[in-house]
Amino acid sequence: MGAVLELANVESSYGPVQALRGVSLTVPEGKIVTVLGANGAGKTTTLKTISGIIAPRKGQVKFRGEEIQGRAPDRIVRAGLVQVPEGREVFPLLSVEDNLRMGAYTRRDADGVAQDLAMVFGYFPILRERARQEAGQLSGGQQQMLAIARALLARPSVVLMDEPSLGLSPKLTKEIFDIILRINRERGVTILLVEQNAHMALKVADYGYVLEVGRIVMEDTGARLAEKEDIREFYLGMKSGGVRGERRWKRKKLWR
Amino acid sequence: MLGQSLQLLFAGVAQGCVYALVALGFVLIYKATETVNFAQGDMMMLGAFFGLTAATILGWPYWATILFAITVMAVIGMGLERVVLRPVLGYPTFTVVMITIGIGYVIRGIVTMVPGWGTETHALPTPFGNGVVRIGGAVIAVEQIAVIGMTAALVAALFLFFRFAKLGVAMQATSQNQLAAYYMGIPVQRVNMMIWGLSAGVAAFGGILLAPVAFVHSNMGFIGLKAFPAAVLGGFGSVPGAIVGGLIIGIVESFAGFHLAEGFKDVAAYVVVLAVLLVRPSGIFGETVSKKV
Ligand SMILES: Nc1ncnc2c1ncn2[C@@H]1O[C@H](COP(=O)(O)OP(=O)(O)O)[C@@H](O)[C@H]1O
Ligand SMILES: [Mg+2]
Numbered sequence: 001m002g003a004v005l006e007l008a009n010v011e012s013s014y015g016p017v018q019a020l021r022g023v024s025l026t027v028p029e030g031k032i033v034t035v036l037g038a039n040g041a042g043k044t045t046t047l048k049t050i051s052g053i054i055a056p057r058k059g060q061v062k063f064r065g066e067e068i069q070g071r072a073p074d075r076i077v078r079a080g081l082v083q084v085p086e087g088r089e090v091f092p093l094l095s096v097e098d099n100l101r102m103g104a105y106t107r108r109d110a111d112g113v114a115q116d117l118a119m120v121f122g123y124f125p126i127l128r129e130r131a132r133q134e135a136g137q138l139s140g141g142q143q144q145m146l147a148i149a150r151a152l153l154a155r156p157s158v159v160l161m162d163e164p165s166l167g168l169s170p171k172l173t174k175e176i177f178d179i180i181l182r183i184n185r186e187r188g189v190t191i192l193l194v195e196q197n198a199h200m201a202l203k204v205a206d207y208g209y210v211l212e213v214g215r216i217v218m219e220d221t222g223a224r225l226a227e228k229e230d231i232r233e234f235y236l237g238m239k240s241g242g243v244r245g246e247r248r249w250k251r252k253k254l255w256r
Numbered sequence: 257m258l259g260q261s262l263q264l265l266f267a268g269v270a271q272g273c274v275y276a277l278v279a280l281g282f283v284l285i286y287k288a289t290e291t292v293n294f295a296q297g298d299m300m301m302l303g304a305f306f307g308l309t310a311a312t313i314l315g316w317p318y319w320a321t322i323l324f325a326i327t328v329m330a331v332i333g334m335g336l337e338r339v340v341l342r343p344v345l346g347y348p349t350f351t352v353v354m355i356t357i358g359i360g361y362v363i364r365g366i367v368t369m370v371p372g373w374g375t376e377t378h379a380l381p382t383p384f385g386n387g388v389v390r391i392g393g394a395v396i397a398v399e400q401i402a403v404i405g406m407t408a409a410l411v412a413a414l415f416l417f418f419r420f421a422k423l424g425v426a427m428q429a430t431s432q433n434q435l436a437a438y439y440m441g442i443p444v445q446r447v448n449m450m451i452w453g454l455s456a457g458v459a460a461f462g463g464i465l466l467a468p469v470a471f472v473h474s475n476m477g478f479i480g481l482k483a484f485p486a487a488v489l490g491g492f493g494s495v496p497g498a499i500v501g502g503l504i505i506g507i508v509e510s511f512a513g514f515h516l517a518e519g520f521k522d523v524a525a526y527v528v529v530l531a532v533l534l535v536r537p538s539g540i541f542g543e544t545v546s547k548k549v
Contacts, residue, residue: 051438053435053438053439072443073438074438074441074442074443077439077440078441082439082440083439085436089433089435089439090433090436091429091432091437092432092433094425094429094432098425098429099429101422101425102425102437102440102442103440105422105440106441150440154440
């Protein structure tokens with residue numbers, strides 16, 4: 001199984017604030033890979049760097065062997081790499097249907113778009129019912145469904161998902177994760193899933209990384225990560241102290 | 257009495273149409289880039305001069321004149337975005353606004369230097385002549401009816417464009433959530449450039465429509481001082497609001513100019529804006545959903 005997406009020593013900053021301090025990870029074709037980390041660890045920054053929203057200061061992002069770091073976001077979408085952003089980011093005053101059409105902005109094949117529209121309505125029947133409604137009027141869960149559906153309309157081979165469970169009830173979270181799993185299994189879409197909710201993420205992920213203060217501090221298969229003592233304590237039991245110990249976690253808290 | 261009111265109404269709506277078109281330009285650019293383009297009035301003026309050139313020097317028919325002015329201004333609008341505005345992206349709003357004011361000065365300066373344009377006033381020939389239509393007791397100029405009809409046609413075309421065309425929906429999407437637009441692979445910069453082109457084209461159309469009502473001259477861009485409150489009145493950031501706001505200001509001016517003492521005409525627009533903002537601080541069509549950048 002080849003790697004579709006590879007990050008090598010990626011460093012990204014916001015002005016003087018260095019958010020990523022050399023992140024390397026590999027996403028194999030057809031798999032679900034998760035990146036776990038507390039608030040502020042650099043998860044969103046990692047995904048923004050991959051999507052071309054910010055250019056890394058150092059390091060490479062390789063998509064299917066080609067370096068894409070620093071490319072314009074629309075070229076990256078056209079290449080087949082789409083993100084479901086943190087906090088859904090729907091177009092609030094556009095109808096659900098127009099939001100979906102914007103997901104297909106980079107495409108020219110009207111027939112394919114119509115097929116994919118039917119496909120996402122199959123995954124999320126509620127979106128068909130609400131097709132004419134403004135996206136801003138949907139509930140949080142429905143907006144998350146819309147954000148996922150909108151990304152699928154680009155017909156991506158890789159989807160980046162930034163905390164899809166954020167702010168959702170456990171029941172809705174489970175629903176969303178079931179669909180993420182189905183999209184991966186039924187459509188062969190590779191998924192890079194970023195989460196604070198390690199419990200759900202490790203259930204669906206083939207492989208996982210743990211990100212702390214801009215660095216990968218641990219990696220293993222999803223099943224084995226779920227077994228590890230410190231992951232269980234810190235991410236699954238939500239006790240204090242990071243994988244690298246108490247001090248770092250305290251410092252992180254201060255930064256927020 | 258009724259006939260006279262109808263007459264004032266038509267005159268006001270015709271003038272208001274031009275305010276509306278300039279206000280529309282303000283709003284389109286503001287929604288997309290959060291920048292108030294204070295050169296909007298001067299872009300209208302420049303468009304009118306291009307129309308004038310096509311009509312008088314090239315001798316083109318009216319319709320060709322309109323298309324020419326819109327096209328040239330659309331290109332200039334896109335060029336301004338690309339060359340002047342894009343490099344200052346991310347600078348404080350104040351800086352960007354000062355730059356648009358500067359663009360206005362430069363346009364006015366250039367126009368006065370162009371041979372044949374200069375500082376004189378020019379009349380733009382129109383095919384509408386001096387015909388009048390009598391409705392009840394009112395005598396209404398065909399020119400005014402034409403201005404209203406053409407504005408209505410443009411607004412309808414814009415409505416269809418924003419509602420159904422992929423690019424039009426993408427312009428709305430980019431205005432509502434720029435970050436999400438990037439994530440969807442919408443080329444945000446190019447879309448913003450086209451919005452500048454669209455605003456400049458709409459301004460040119462307004463400039464040509466203003467020509468039967470007023471003369472073409474290098475200071476006609478100061479009409480922006482009326483169009484700006486029109487945009488505020490409608491709820492800055494609302495497209496229907498810009499149009500309604502423009503019409504209201506045109507109508508108020510028309511009636512104030514007739515019924516009130518000299519000088520009240522220009523103040524009346526601002527009085528109405530203040531009164532409306534006291535009741536509805538976000539304007540008539542003020543949006544409640546806050547924008548994400
Ligand atoms: N726009 C920004 N400007 C400055 N610093 C930022 C910005 N966004 C994130 N950061 C900082 O970068 C670090 C990583 O943030 P982020 O990638 O959003 O973390 P996560 O998604 O894991 O919660 C944090 O320390 C955060 O404060
Ligand atoms: Mg985040």
